[in-house]
Amino acid sequence: MASKVIHALYTDDDILLQAVKKVRDEHYHIEEIYTPFPVHGLEKAMGLADTRIAITSFLYGLVGLTVSVVMMNFIMIEDWPQDIGGKPSFSYIANMPAFVPVMFELTVFFAAHLMVITFYMRSKLWPFKKAENPDVRTTDDHFLMEVDASNKDIDTISEFMKNTGAVEVKLINKDEDH
Amino acid sequence: MYTLPNKLKLFAIIFMVVGAIGIVSGFLATPSTTAEVKEMLSEGHGDGHGEEAATTESHEVVGDTHDTEGHGEEVHDDEAHLTHVMHQMQNRPWSSLYIASFLFFMISLGVLAFYAIQIASQAGWSPVLFRVMEGITAYLIPGGIIMLILLGLSSFNINHLFVWADPEVVAHDKLIQGKSGWLNGWGVMIRAIIFLGGWIAYRQYSLKLSRKQDDATDGKWFKKSFKVSAGFLVFFIYTESVMSWDWLMSFDPHWFSTLYGWYVFAGMIVCAITTIALVTMVLKAQGYLEFVNDSHIHDLAKFMFGFSIFWTYLWFSQFMLIWYANIPEEVTYFVTRIEDFKLPFFGMVVMNFVFPILVLMNSDYKRVNWFVVMAGVVILLGHWLDLFVMVMPATVGTSWYIGIPEISSILFFFGLFVYVVFTALTKAPLLAKGNPFIKESKKFHY
Numbered sequence: 172m173a174s175k176v177i178h179a180l181y182t183d184d185d186i187l188l189q190a191v192k193k194v195r196d197e198h199y200h201i202e203e204i205y206t207p208f209p210v211h212g213l214e215k216a217m218g219l220a221d222t223r224i225a226i227t228s229f230l231y232g233l234v235g236l237t238v239s240v241v242m243m244n245f246i247m248i249e250d251w252p253q254d255i256g257g258k259p260s261f262s263y264i265a266n267m268p269a270f271v272p273v274m275f276e277l278t279v280f281f282a283a284h285l286m287v288i289t290f291y292m293r294s295k296l297w298p299f300k301k302a303e304n305p306d307v308r309t310t311d312d313h314f315l316m317e318v319d320a321s322n323k324d325i326d327t328i329s330e331f332m333k334n335t336g337a338v339e340v341k342l343i344n345k346d347e348d349h
Numbered sequence: 350m351y352t353l354p355n356k357l358k359l360f361a362i363i364f365m366v367v368g369a370i371g372i373v374s375g376f377l378a379t380p381s382t383t384a385e386v387k388e389m390l391s392e393g394h395g396d397g398h399g400e401e402a403a404t405t406e407s408h409e410v411v412g413d414t415h416d417t418e419g420h421g422e423e424v425h426d427d428e429a430h431l432t433h434v435m436h437q438m439q440n441r442p443w444s445s446l447y448i449a450s451f452l453f454f455m456i457s458l459g460v461l462a463f464y465a466i467q468i469a470s471q472a473g474w475s476p477v478l479f480r481v482m483e484g485i486t487a488y489l490i491p492g493g494i495i496m497l498i499l500l501g502l503s504s505f506n507i508n509h510l511f512v513w514a515d516p517e518v519v520a521h522d523k524l525i526q527g528k529s530g531w532l533n534g535w536g537v538m539i540r541a542i543i544f545l546g547g548w549i550a551y552r553q554y555s556l557k558l559s560r561k562q563d564d565a566t567d568g569k570w571f572k573k574s575f576k577v578s579a580g581f582l583v584f585f586i587y588t589e590s591v592m593s594w595d596w597l598m599s600f601d602p603h604w605f606s607t608l609y610g611w612y613v614f615a616g617m618i619v620c621a622i623t624t625i626a627l628v629t630m631v632l633k634a635q636g637y638l639e640f641v642n643d644s645h646i647h648d649l650a651k652f653m654f655g656f657s658i659f660w661t662y663l664w665f666s667q668f669m670l671i672w673y674a675n676i677p678e679e680v681t682y683f684v685t686r687i688e689d690f691k692l693p694f695f696g697m698v699v700m701n702f703v704f705p706i707l708v709l710m711n712s713d714y715k716r717v718n719w720f721v722v723m724a725g726v727v728i729l730l731g732h733w734l735d736l737f738v739m740v741m742p743a744t745v746g747t748s749w750y751i752g753i754p755e756i757s758s759i760l761f762f763f764g765l766f767v768y769v770v771f772t773a774l775t776k777a778p779l780l781a782k783g784n785p786f787i788k789e790s791k792k793f794h795y
Binding site (some may be wrong): 212226229255256257268269271275 | 665669672673674675710711712792794
């Protein structure tokens with residue numbers, strides 16, 4: 172089954188934000204919006220669920236902290252006890268302050284890198300990936316809103332989109348097996 | 350315009366009266382003869398530190414030794430020890446007063462610095478909070494005068510808080526002699542007067558410009574305020590640093606730390622922002638400040654979170670290098686604190702770091718008022734404890750306890766602070782409507 176979508180192009184982020192609100196008020200379904208830069212407040216206007224990346228970041232930080240503790244314990248205490256400023260060399264806790272910078276750095280390292288990798292995977296971005304944006308102008312100065320038009324009156328919806336401030340409205344027939 | 354509710358006024362006055370009674374009773378309870386000290390110690394001392402005081406004496410910083418001769422030697426004369434403990438007990442109410450006085454003073458000074466940063470950086474989010482900040486800085490004048498009096502009493506050796514002010518100690522102490530060109534009664538006082546004068550002058554002047562800007566048609570007064578604020582910040586960061594050496598670090602005159610000024614500043618600014626948030630929420634709860642939305646609270650909470658981490662970073666940087674190097678004359682500062690002040694020393698790290706980082710990490714919680722209030726109260730108490738650990742080991746040593754003198758000093762200065770700040774808030778409209786960024790600030794949205 173082929174689905175029909177409307178591509179409406181805008182040239183201003185404020186007009187786009189207003190349009191998103193109008194489109195949602197009319198209960199049309201926004202499939203996706205392509206923008207050349209992050210538009211502040213767009214995800215709220217679209218009604219997208221809050222990102223959970225912060226939670227993953229916290230968990231990755233805990234993983235990093237654990238790795239650093241286990242690692243420093245093995246390297247500096249168990250495997251080859253080191254003399255740290257004359258402190259007892261067989262005790263982790265007595266030498267702990269010396270390991271705090273490592274603990275901090277690895278927490279940040281794990282949180283940051285794994286968060287970026289998570290973000291790429293979640294956004295389905297990887298090397299040699301083909302760009303998904305339907306119109307190259309969205310990488311320059313245009314904003315594109317893709318609205319579901321199946322089982323809708325095409326003329327009404329096109330007219331409506333034009334009235335929201337779109338500079339260009341196109342009907343696209345999508346094949347499901349792309 | 351804000352009117353001071355009678356309830357709040359009564360609340361502040363009750364705090365002041367109760368605090369004052371406690372402070373006076375704290376002074377009356379101090380022993381004046383060694384016989385009394387003996388009696389108090391034999392009564393079990395009430396706090397369990399007396400016994401330790403008798404046994405662990407060898408590692409103290411010079412700070413608490415008013416009787417350098419015969420101290421720490423094998424002889425350990427009983428009478429000398431009792432005199433020593435008596436001096437510590439006599440220092441206790443003065444130290445409590447000093448700590449609480451400094452805490453509230455540094456809050457208003459920190460708010461002044463934060464205010465200057467907002468103007469100098471032309472911040473767009475914060476102008477709706479300017480009148481709150483201006484109100485809090487009103488405490489700078491009474492607070493500064495009280496600090497100056499306490500400082501005078503200490504640096505002219507009237508209440509014996511500063512060892513370097515005691516000529517007898519200095520006569521036997523080569524290290525303090527070497528520093529006495531800087532650390533002497535008049536030196537500290539003159540510097541304090543210059544610093545306080547500069548801060549108060551900026552406060553009064555920027556306030557005047559802010560009021561004039563209310564009715565202005567262009568940004569003329571704001572521009573002037575911008576220039577003055579930038580200049581003040583340069584003055585502030587030098588004077589704040591020197592102030593922290595004179596007023597706090599000199600309690601342990603043998604010891605020094607090069608990042609002490611920043612460390613004190615970090616504690617100051619986190620308390621200041623916390624107080625701005627708390628006062629804002631109190632006013633909002635009373636039905637004022639309708640133009641302040643939860644994004645403003647969110648931003649303040651972000652600053653509370655960030656500066657708590659900044660404070661911890663400096664605390665740890667200071668601690669770890671000294672701990673690692675283990676040089677006797679440096680490490681004695683922390684040995685004293687860890688051995689005699691274990692609970693407050695590590696407790697304040699929990700209150701100032703672990704608690705705020707866990708409570709304020711989640712973005713949504715920064716908008717929940719009672720969460721911010723809870724974190725804020727713990728942060729303020731934590732920084733009081735931080736000051737306690739900075740001052741007390743040098744003045745009362747092992748005879749410390751958190752009891753009537755400490756708590757009543759906090760109550761008294763809290764009452765005074767609330768009274769001064771909320772009275773000052775009634776003096777001008779709560780919205781700095783002439784500020785060129787006021788519209789942006791009202792619409793501020795995270």
